[in-house]
Amino acid sequence: MIKRIRLRTLLIGGIITLFFAVLMGKVFWVQVVQADFWQAHAEKVWSKKKTIPASRGKITDRNGDILAVDAPAYTVAINPKLIHELGIQEDIVKGLHDILGKKEDELRELVNAKNEDGEYYRQREVRREGWKIDQDVKDQVEQLKNDLMKEHDLEDVGIILIKDKKRYYPKQSLAAHILGYVNREGEAVQGTGIEAFYDEELKGQDGSLEYKSDGRGIEIPKASEIYTPVTNGKELQLTIDYTIQYYIEEAMKEAYAELKPISMTVIAADPKTMEILGMANMPTYNPNEYWKDVDPKNFYNHAIKSVYEPGSTFKIVTLAGAVQEGMFNPNDSFMSGSIRVPGQTIHDMRRSGWGAISYLEGVKRSSNVAFVKLGYEKLGPELLKQYVDNFGFGQKTGIELPGEAKGKVSPVYQADYAAMSYGHGQLLVTPMQQVAAVAAVANGGKLMEPHIVKSVTDPHTGETVTTQPKVIREVMSPEKAKEVGGYLEQVVSDRKIGTGRHAYIDGYRIAGKTGTAVKPAKGGGYDYSKQVVSYLGYAPVDDPKIVILVLIDEPRNSELGGGTAAGPIVKKILNQVLQYMGVPKQLDKEGTNSAVSSGSGTKAPELSGLLVQEAKDLLAGKGVSYATLGNGSKVVSQFPKAGTHLKSGQHMYILTEEGQHLNIPNVKGQSLRDAMELLSVLQVSVKTAGEGYVVDQKVAEVQGQRQVTLVLEPLGKDQVEEETDQNALDEAEEKDTEESQDLDESASSSR
Template sequence: MVKRIKLRTLFIGGCITLFFLVLVVRVFWIQVMQNDFWHEKAVNLWAHTSVIKAKRGTIEDRNGSVLASDVPAYTVVVNPQVIAEKGIGEEVIKGLHDLLGKPEAELKKLVEAKDDSGNYLKNREIRNEGWKIDKELADKVREFNKELEEKYSTLETGIGLITEQKRYYPKDSLAAHILGYTNRDGEAIMGLESYFNKQLQGTNGKLYYQSDGKGIKLPDSQDTYQPAVNGSNIKLTIDSTIQRYIEEAMQKAYDQYKPKSMTVIAADPNTMEILGLANLPTFNPNEFWKYAGDQENFLNHAIKSIYEPGSTFKIVTLAGAVEENLFNPEATFKSGSIRIKGYSQPLHDINRAGWGEISFLEGVKRSSNVAFVKLGFEMLGQDRLMQYIHDFGFEEQTGIDLPGEVSGRVTPKYSVEYATLAYGHGKVQVTPIEQLTAVAAIANGGKLMVPHVIKEISDPNTGKTAVTEPEIVRQVISEESARETGSYLEQVVSDQSIGTGKHAYIEGYRVAGKTGTAIKVEGQDYVKSKVLVSFIGYAPVNDPKIAVIVIIDEPNVEVGGGTAAAPVFKEIVSQSLQYMGVPKTALGTGTSTKVNKTAPAQRSTPDLEGKSVKEARELLLDQGYDFEAVGSGSSVVSQYPEAGTLLASGQRIYLLSQQGDQASIPDLKGQSLRDALEVLNLLKVQISVEGEGYVTEQTESTSNGKKLVQLKLSPLNEYGEDIPVAPAGEETEDTGDSGE
């Protein structure tokens, strides 16, 4: 018995010893041999990473008005478990449906969502209707939640809001095709948002820290902080006011003619800064998903569509002929039709019978195809014509800083195709931005320049700003040839008898331009019922400030570029020049002997008192009067000059509506002293005058509690420019220039 007990004791002791030996070996293996492996695993369990979101850069117009920025957004979430416990599912579904517009059946699935085990889930986001909503709607959701809390005496109803960020476009569809948009996940989809995404989005930061299993930060946590790099801010060349003028004028024509599409681009021809660019149909980037069914809304025709230009292309032929000293405005030709060797059918003017024997200048005014065949095909010849087309940039991209630009195609093969090329038909297709860049070269003295929409990019992290400088591609024609070409294009507009561009005429401003009407091709045939009409031009001719192209694709009635597109140009340019403070000038003086203009007869002021400001504005714009509305009222209470007064060339009409406590003073620059005094007397303000001639400066101040307007006057030369006054004992320089 004793022996058996000893054996058992020895066995148990051996087992215990063996167990401890195994345990010691295991501990040694884990702590010593596998130390690195288990330490790394522990660190991974303790370590956490928190992402610090970078702020996406803002996009502003040239004047600092915000066009795109990040703003707080809110996502609605529901807790099915809490809602089920409170028994308020039906009320939650009904209330959120009324607020968010999401179908009740879809809300029911979210509110009653369960896992595979049949347990209610705890959090479900309401997409898309309740995803990243604005503050106004979020406040309504909070109010609804508060009503439920009070009704059921509870602090938790199962409805919550997650605060996030989203991209917001405060001017809605304004400049949409330039800006593009980001989707709800923050991904840049199109436009500048996509093209400059790397600069705009910045780089997210990170915070590395250590915590225990409950997420509480460890006392000896070894933190690593990597700060976020915020995105750069972009300032555009776009002017929101001019952009609005463009879009409003376009919408009127779009409603009237119901075309397939419309495109307008405006630029400063001296720098090729794009002042405005728009297409119709368009979209609102704040609600991009509503247009998903029609991609036409997102297409930027200004840089992505090519078309047969028609007669606006004649500008290139005319410029080349002038540069080569081949254009004699007084020389004559037989209009109507012309035959090309080797081609059986003659080429015709739009008036097939022609206008008889006419001068080449009249041919330009009437947009005679025969005139331009003679200039481009017979005088310039195929090689020189093609060289000028290339030099004006029609076979290459302009290099505009927008995504997706395509280049035009010029592919003539036979003699007749070179002949029709001279007047913009046949084997030639261009983009709107190519056309505008080419006409800007005429306006700015012969320089082909790179168009751009980015004015500057600022890095908020370093404070550095990169400014886009104007870039000249090449000198296409001489400054003298550009000026002469512009003088002929001016007569296309100013000759109110035969000029095809007469509907673009703006009282008080010298406008140069060209109309275009191109029949569209389907397959191999021209379809006369489908046309693309356009107008391209710039103003003022003597000191160009703005160049504009207007394209209307497939209007629903039979119209030409002069009838449909020119009035759109006129409305945009007349408003823009006034907004830019460009003074009016007297027309028909100081021009070259080669210019034979016919200005409109003197007109009288219409009776506008009692009309609404909107009605008066539309009437004056439609009839081509220069005007300015003063005051904040809705109807015209007085006007200057009075109804029936004969207007001097360039004289402005002032419409006065109800004034507030502080009278708003109109821009009087360029006006005569008499007109300025009449308007200011109507506004009952004090006036101070310095100098003689026309108003060149005006300042406002207060004197004895009343508004004081100080006017500085200077004589104007025949071009509407200030004449410098020489100091005593000096003389002004006489350049000997007889005019343009």
């Protein structure tokens, strides 16, 4: 008996000893061997870290108008568990579908979502339609929530609104290609604009707060905390002017709708500093709703990324070199028509030429022969290439935007150098390079680096770094640059033969040059139905405030060239911008333009009954500008009437249908006088509200008659009431002299 008790005691003691040995081993394993692991796990359980997101820096125009800013946003979420408990699944699905536009079957899938344990989730976000919605949509969701609570007498219906923030562009699509955009995750999309180029400066650095909590996640009072302050992003002020950008884009929209090209590009800059005042492309997109644009072409910034053969706008460089080297005598004459260079014969548009003409007339008519003689023969290939390089071609301009192309300048044969003298051959340029080069002529001979960021400000310290104008090199003397400007002014002001005459504005001295590049055909040769047309100029000539380029890729009507397609767009933009800038008009004592003009004192000819082309040829021969209205083949009426004395700069309207059958055109931006003149031709009654220039128009039918109400506002402090504005496109005006090349030397374009 005693023996059994002893054995039992030993067994129990052994078991207890073994238990304690195992226990001590486990303790040793946990506290010594796995000490680091469990220490880290404990820290993870009781230590919490909260991220404090940084605010992305705002972007403004040069005057402080906000172009991009962080704004409050809300994400819609639902509680499937509560919704099923309340039995209101279909009410939630239908209500959110009507507001967010999300498909009903996708919403039902969210409402019925279960976790791995087969239980309904307590929270599911409605992606992507309900992600980061704005205040208006948030108000609609809240109204739905309140209506359901009231209808079912509930305190909650399982709709949750999570406060967030998103990038917001208050001007919508305005300056979209300059700004770029930030996606819904808050990341700048690479290659899309300032948002991407200055991403590091704009995004700032998130802050954080580390603290101790109990098992329920509640912060422990008086526990140690580690706070890392947030660093908000820096603020950018751009060089663009919202008003100028608006004028540019409005003019582009109207022309884009009428010309129906593949794309359009407009750049405007201050030639003295090369600050970009406005830059836009069509087609475009709205960065607030970037996901709605599926065509990548809408996001492409042609202004800095596309390269093309410039055509005759490039002749400005050849002219500048010849003038600088003392090789241009405007009164010397040459035989126009054609010229032979090694391996090629180059022709003017009019293959027979104009006979022996002066070099100044050759510039006005944009004679290819004149510029081959100036660039290839007088300057010579080596010196011509040097001027092309000095003006910045074949090199990136350095503007603060991603994806800039550098173009190509690679002549090999003598014919390449000859073609380069008038903007063709082994020559590819970007629109921005063209603007910088012509700005160098306008500002007195200094090639400057274009820039689009005026200043960068640290919101924490208030420190501001301002971008200073940067001169790359001097390409010509101020005196010679002024001389070139005088010749380019005559290209615009000579209303009879100047290829730039369609941008002429009574009272403003404008220098300009037009250009056209014919695209290559797929099977070889060139396709004259596909052209890139452009207009490049600056104003006022004596004190330039703005240099502007309008580039149109394949206008629907291949008969239109740089002057007839792009010239009126340049005119409309300059007319508005110069007045906005407060640039006064230069009028003589009689109140007419002091610049060279033609057509003054001419009587309006009788056009009724003529074929449209006959009427156009007649007016072109008299140096009278015109606009055609309607799609008929004959002239049914005209304005002004035959025999009326035309004022300097006044243009005629050719109606090919009865006025009451014609669509009412957009007259925004025109003076009241010009708008009234045009609408009277269409037999439309007019009412006005305000004074100044047309900023809006409303069409209504009153007693069976069309009536237009014009809303007027002043555009600038020094505007002149008697300004003549030729806004209508001269759709079938004779093509600019430089716009048609022989097949052997026509320009191709990679744009």
